Amino acid sequence: MARLLGVWRRHGSRRGSADLAAGIRMLVLEGRLPVGTGLPAEREVAAALGVSRTMVATAWEALRGEGLVVSRRGAGSWSALPPGAHAREDELPGAGDMIDFTRAVPAAVPGVAGAAAAALPRLTAELAGHGYYELGLPVLRERIADRFTARGLPTVPEQVLVTNGSHHVLAMALRLLAGPGDRVLIEQPTYPNAIDAIRAAHALPVPVAMTDEGWDADAIEVALRQAAPRVAYLIVDFHNPTGHRLDAEGRARLGAVLRRTGTPAVVDETHVELDLDGDPLAGPPPLAAFAPDWVIAAGSASKSHWGGLRLGWVRASTEIINRLAAARRSIDLGSPVFEQLVLAELLGDPEPELRERRAELVTRRDALVEAVRTHCPEWTFRVPAGGLSLWCRLPAPVSTRIAVTAQNHGVWVVPASRFAAQGGLERWLRLPFTQPPEVLADGVRRLALAAASVLDSRAAPAVLNPV
Structure with a gap:
């Protein structure tokens, strides 16, 4: 404690x-x-x-x-x-006068309601069957496979398994590939719920620090050889929380390391469609293109369309897909049919909704950047080319103290220690840009007040409490 x-x-x-x-x-x-x-x-x-x-x-x-x-x-x-x-911080409400900077999740794209209406007639046809699709609805698997192919990774439906979100993929992969006491390589910082999932599987997270430029390929290879993890968990597209994206050259090198060390990797592609400065289909190929037998690609509709759908998918070799499907039976027996029908409608012609999503996030990202520069000029950050948040470097190691104090100013924010396997990262703070610009501006203004009170008093404990 x-x-x-x-x-x-x-x-x-x-x-x-x-x-x-x-x-x-x-x-x-x-x-x-x-x-x-x-x-x-x-x-x-x-x-x-x-x-x-x-x-x-x-x-x-x-x-x-x-x-x-x-x-x-x-x-x-x-x-x-x-x-x-x-x-949990991902359950904390932004109710009343509180502004919630804990959730990096946007509201639904406008087309969700229309897709639900279009899916209803197809649901009627499904009602005559048993409703169990352990691998997922065939039409949805086909459209997910088509999207991978369009991104430069030829994929067939047999290489796709529909899941209850990308986090579900990690849970299944850990059950399949890792046991109690096994090591799991992760980036540091990384997605907090992934750390929780690893620990829930009684495995040990092995962190490799991100640099200011992104991934340290040499450090990753050393960790893979010395720690011999059973599996790795990586986010190479608009990394959560840093916003970095690994280029094609870096992916080729990382894929070669995975092949040489024989390490399977769960690659979280939750943010891959949120390329705010370019075209997702023109970006670097998926990491699986460089290590097809070793990469388990996990995707999700939560950031691109709506978290309430609670749907994701995994793309891997047919052998891994079949093994994951077998392991899944001890967890659940498939994803809800109606939500799959809705997502299949959305992926039938995905670009209009995705373009609107990206345009909205560009506006919100730029509003948050301006607010931080105005109200917190001592904070530094990279403007991310995609994803959902800024990773801000603070002028002092006070992340947790700001998070605590911010509650008194009407703001929920997650201390950066949650993004680390063993705490620390006190000089950092993640700020999502998933809310309207006026809310973001007000939230940063309040955070600035909290930060000022913390920084003004940070020397006092050393004087008043020398113990």
Whole structure:
């Protein structure tokens, strides 16, 4: 708990209990202290943090009043959620006056409703059958395969499996390829839920740091040879959260490394259609084109069309597809038919909706860039050519403190430590540009106020709390 809290003091000794309660509140609401976790005794917390037991007791009492800590005589205390609260940053609402910078997910493209209406007659025909398609609807698999072919990777429907999102692909691949104690290579930073999935499989994430230019191919090869991971998880198209994209030369080199080391890789292509400065069909070929037997490509409709469809897909060799389908039976028996019919309609002529999506995101990206430059001029970042967020470098290691303080200014934001296997990254903050420009501008203005209060007080703990 002490490590997760990091630098939690904001107001010196006068409001230490309030600061401690705020830090623990963030851990619970963000999901880093899962609901139901047994909490250490007050004296243990006090000893670990170097504070008085009275301060801890006061913080605990405040959290009990909010329903975030529950205590029972003889049973101890544990983390909880009051009614209507949320445990994960990807579940936190932007309700009321709160502005939500935790979700890098846009609203639905306008064509979803029309596609649903067009799918209804086809649903009627499906009602006479059993409704189970373990590999996915044939028409949807064919259209997904056509999209891969258009991107430079010849694909047939037999190489496609429809899933319940790209995250579902990773879960299935881990079940198939990795066991408890096995290593899984990841980039650092990376998608937080991927780290959670790896740990849920009782595997060990092996991070390789991204550089300012993107991927360090030498470091990846060294990690593959020395750590011998059973599988890798990579995001080479508009990386989440950095926004980098690996060029064709880099893909050829990485594909060669995967072949030489015999390492299968789950490649998350969730953002591949969100090329904001170019044409997705004219971009670099998929990584699977350079290592066809070793790449499991995971795609999703959540960012390109709508997260509510809860549909994704995997493209791999027919052997891997058949093995994944067999492994899937212990998880589920297929994806919902109606949603597949809707997505098949959307992919029948995908470019009009995708062009509109990209144009909207360009406007929002540029609005966020302008807002950060205006209100947070000390923050630095690359303007990404695609994806859904800015990866901002802060002037001091205060990411978690800003995330905690921002709640008081009406903003939810995820501390960068969530994007790392073992915490850290305190000089970074991810800001999605998935909301309307006026909301983005207001959110950054509020974040600037939170950041100013943190930076103004960051020297105080060293003076007031030398312990």
